[in-house]
Amino acid sequence: MAKNKKRAPDPLRFLVLARTPSGHYPHPVEVALYPDGADSITAFSIGPHVVNAGGLVRLSILIDETRGELNPSFNMEFDAAELHWLVPFLVRLQAGEDVKDEIVAAYRDLHGAAPETMEIARPRNWTS
Numbered sequence: 357m358a359k360n361k362k363r364a365p366d367p368l369r370f371l372v373l374a375r376t377p378s379g380h381y382p383h384p385v386e387v388a389l390y391p392d393g394a395d396s397i398t399a400f401s402i403g404p405h406v407v408n409a410g411g412l413v414r415l416s417i418l419i420d421e422t423r424g425e426l427n428p429s430f431n432m433e434f435d436a437a438e439l440h441w442l443v444p445f446l447v448r449l450q451a452g453e454d455v456k457d458e459i460v461a462a463y464r465d466l467h468g469a470a471p472e473t474m475e476i477a478r479p480r481n482w483t484s
Contacts, residue, residue: 367475370399371456373463374437378404385437386410388474391456396449399476400433412479419443419450441466 370388378384386401398418401410413430420427426434426443434440441462445455463471 365478367477368397369473369475370397371459371463372472372474373442373459374439376437383436384408385433387433387437387439388476389442389459390476391449391454391459393452393454394450396446402433412476415446415450419446421450 368390370390372386372388374385374387376383376385384401384404386399388399390397390399394415396415398413398415399410400413401408403409418427418430419425424447426440426446434443442459445459445462448455460470
């Protein structure tokens with residue numbers, strides 16, 4: 357009798373919006389975004405690959421909703437990655453807008469090509 361295996365949920369497709377070269381801390385920095393309105397998720401990877409730290413951060417932590425700006429705790433990473441152009445889009449995502457196409461267009465204007473994408477497994481017990 358075959359057991360019914362629970363199928364893993366589909367992975368989330370993130371836009372890779374920053375990937376810096378090596379250098380002094382916090383380099384290298386990689387920042388990716390799963391754009392899903394107020395439920396958007398940002399992925400961070402900071403430091404040399406052998407000892408990097410990283411994780412997934414909810415948009416509600418990244419953007420201070422009362423002030424409509426980047427949480428100062430993330431300034432170093434956004435400075436290192438030259439990513440402050442993204443903040444107005446994150447504020448709009450938090451308001452529930454669908455700005456994925458605008459983010460891709462802005463990235464293309466800055467870098468001459470669309471951002472890479474990467475799949476990340478949906479976190480366990482992640483509600484949204």
